[in-house]
Amino acid sequence: MPIIEIRNLSYVYHPNTPYEKKALDDISFTVGKGEFLGIVGSNGSGKSTLIQHFNGLIYPELGSILVSGQDTRDKDFREQLWKKVGLVFQFPEKQLFEATVFDELAYGLKNMGLAAAEIEMRVDEALKSVGLEPEQSRKRSPFSLSGGMMRRVAVASVLAMKPDILVLDEPTAGLDPEGSSHILQAIKKFQQDKGVTVILVSHCIDDLILLADRLAVLDQGKLLAWGLTRDVLAQENLAQYDRLLPDYLKMLFDLKKRGWVINTGLLTVEEACQEIAKILRRDGT
C-alpha cells in the first residue's frame, strides 16, 4: 500500500474574492513506502501548496489525500500528522529561535512529549547525521553559526523527530555547489539508513536526477509527468519546457529531432556522451 495517495487534488486560494488563485488542478499520484520522490517545478507551479498538504497544514476541499491510509480531512488525524511527516521549509534557518543548538533540536521532541534521556540521544544522532559534531555544537547559539551550518541545524531539528516521511522544500536554495552536495548526500544517507520516505522539492532537476527513484513534474498547478526518473526524462513533452531539463538532456531531444535514433532516457553527462559516441561509431565515424 502506498504511504501517500493523492486523488484528484485541487486547491484554490481565496475563493470568491478578487484574489482567487487556483494553485493545484486535479493532481493524482502515489508515493511508495521508502521511496525517494523528486517534485520538480518552478515558482508558481504549486509545489509549496502541495507539500503543505502532506503534513496537514492544509487540507483539500476538492479531492483527497491519504497518508498511511488515512484521509487528512479528518481533523484529529491531521492535527497529529506533524509527528509522522517532517516538513522542512525553504530557508529553514529563518525559523531558528532557541538559545542553544541543543534546545533548538529538542523543541520538536519536547512537543512530542519525549523523555529527557530519549531527547539527548536523538539530538546527538540528528547532529551527526547532518555532519555536525555533537560535543562541539550543542552548547553554541544557532545565531553564531555560519549560514550553511544554521541550515544543517534546522534540518537536523526535523530529522530528530524521526518522521516516517521527510519532506524538504528546496533544501539547496542559496547554497554553493559544495554545500548543496553535502546536504543532499546527508539526506540520501538518512533515507538509506532509516528506510524513510523522502519527498524533495526543487526547481533544479540536476539535484534530483541521481537521487530520486521517481519524479513528479508540476507546472502551473498541473501534473505534467510522473514516473520512474529515466522514464520521465525521456518524455517528449518535457523538452519544450525550457526551465526543466539541463542542457545536455535537451541536446538529446534536439538530436532526435534531427533524425538521430537516440535513447533519451539518460541521466548524466557521461551517459549522454557514451550514447552519442556509440551512435557515431555505429555510423562509422
Place this chain on the structure above:
Amino acid sequence: MSFKGIQIIDVTKYYSSGQNQLTWALKDINITMKPGEFIGIAGNNASGKTTLARLLNGLLRPSRGRVLIDGLDTCDHRQKLEIRRRVALVFQNPENQFISPVVEEEIAFGPENLNLSLQEISRRVEEALEVMGLKELRLQAPHLLSGGQKQRVAVAAALAMRPDYLVLDEPTSMLDQFCRHELIKHLHVLNRQQGITIILISHYMEDLEKADRLVVLQKGSLIADASPQEIFQREEQLTGLKPPDIFRMAQLLGKMGYNVDCQITTREEMVAYLCRLSKSVI
C-alpha cells in the same frame, strides 16, 4: 592622466572575531580590471567573493593594500560618493534592496540621491526601464514580481546611477535556469552596447563561460586569473566548482577520440557540430 579601471593592489582583509582571533577573508589579492571588460569571479562560499565585491565600492575598506577606482582611493572619505556613483553594486537577494513598492520609484531612488534635476531623473528612469525591458511593469510592486523580474529591477535601479562599473554579487543564486540565462544575456548586452564594465560573481560556471576573464578565489586567495576556457581545462584550478555541462561533454568526447572545438559553448553549437560529424560519414 589618471588610470582608468579598477586596481586591487596587495589587498588583505581580515575581521576580528572576538577573543583576539582573526578571520582572514582575503589575502594578498592583486587584480587589475580594465574598462569595458566582462570579468567573472568564481569561488565557493567563504572564498572571499562577497568581501571583494564590497571592497570595490567602498562599503568595506582593506585592512592592508589599496583599492583604486579610476585612481580614486576607496579609503579616502571624501571620494566615497563619487566612487559609489561609478561602481554600482547589485546584491544576491533583491528583496532586501527594495525600498519602494513601485518599480519606477525604486529606480529613481539612486538618481534622486545624486540631487539631479527632475528632467534628468525622469530621463534616466525611462532609459533604465527600456534597457531592462521593464516598461509594462513600471507601476508594479517590485517585491511581488517573480525572481527574474526582481533582479532586473535591481539591475535597472543600479543602471540609473549611470555607473562605469557594475558589480553583481551572485545575482542568479535564487533564480531558475531560464531566468539565469536571461539575466546573463542582458548583462552581456549592457557590456557590449553601453561599454559598462561588468564584474559578475557566481558559483555557476554557465554564468561565467562567456566572460572575457575568469578570476577564481579559494579561502581568500587568488587561485587563477585567465580566460574561462583555459581555467575549465585545468581541473585543479576549479577548486571543486563544476565546469559547464556542454564543456564537459566536449572534454569527454575529446577523450573518446572526437576532436571537439573548445569554442563550442552552447547546446545549438554542439548539436550542429555532432550533426556535421555524423553527416561526414554517411
Place this chain on the structure above:
Amino acid sequence: MKKLKLGGYLPGDSLIHRLDPRTKLLGGLAIIITILAVNSWPVFVLNTVLIFLVVYLEKIDFKAVLQGVKWMWMIILLSFTFQCIFVKGTPLVVIGRLIITREGLYLGVLTFLRLLILYLSSTILTMTTSPLKLASGLEALFSPLRYLKVPVNQLAMLISISLRFIPTIIEEAEIITKAQKSRGAPFSSAKKLVRLQTGMAVFIPLIVGSLQRATDLATAMESRCYTGGSNCSRLKKLNFGRTDLMALALIAASCILPLFCFHGRFWQVPR
C-alpha cells in the same frame, strides 16, 4: 496570496492615485475630524457619499476594499446593537423585553457610519498612495519643523520604509508560524504561558530576520548614495494641481457648508 494585506498599496493610475499626497492627507484628516466632532445629518450623508465616490474613482475593486472591514464587522454590529437597545428615548420597536428607541437607532446608524468612514478614509490613503509618496507628503507638510531641528527627512523615510515592509513581515510571520506548527508548536494550548512561549518561537525569528533585513537594506541604500540628507528633487515632484484644489474644495464644502445651510432640530442627531 501575497496581494492585499489589509490596505497595503495597490498600484494603479486612477484620478485618486494621481492626487497630490498632501491633498489626500489633509482631506482624509478633515473628513475624520468632521465626522468625529460633528453631529449633523447632512454632514454625515455628504461625507459618506463623498467617500463612496472616491472609492468608485480609485478604480479598485470594492470587494477588495471591504475585505478589511470583515474583521471589524463584529465591533460594528455590537456597537450598533448596544446603541439601539440601551439608549433611552422614544420607543420605536418593542421585541419582548428589548426596547429599540428612535434615538438609539439614530446613534447606532451614526456609529456605524463613523466607523465605516474612519476605516475607508485611512484605507483610501494607504491604498492609493505609495509609501514613498506618503513620506514625501508628510515631509512637505512638516518641513517647517526643520527649523526646530526636527529630522523631518529621516522620519519621513522611516515611515515610508516601515509601510513598505509591513506586508513582507506579515508574510514572513505566516511562514515561520507554519514551520513551527510543523514541529508541533502548541499555538492553541489552554495555558496562557505556553501560548506566550509559542509566540516567542515566531517573534524571535521575525526580529532576527528583520535585523538582517535592516542591515541589508542600509547597505543597499548606502550603495546608492543615500546620505540621509534632504532630497530636494523627487521623481514626481509634489505637484499641487487643479484637481487637488477641486478635491480639497469639495471636501471643505461637505464638511462645513451643511452646518450653515441646514439649521433646526430636525437635522441634529440627539446626544
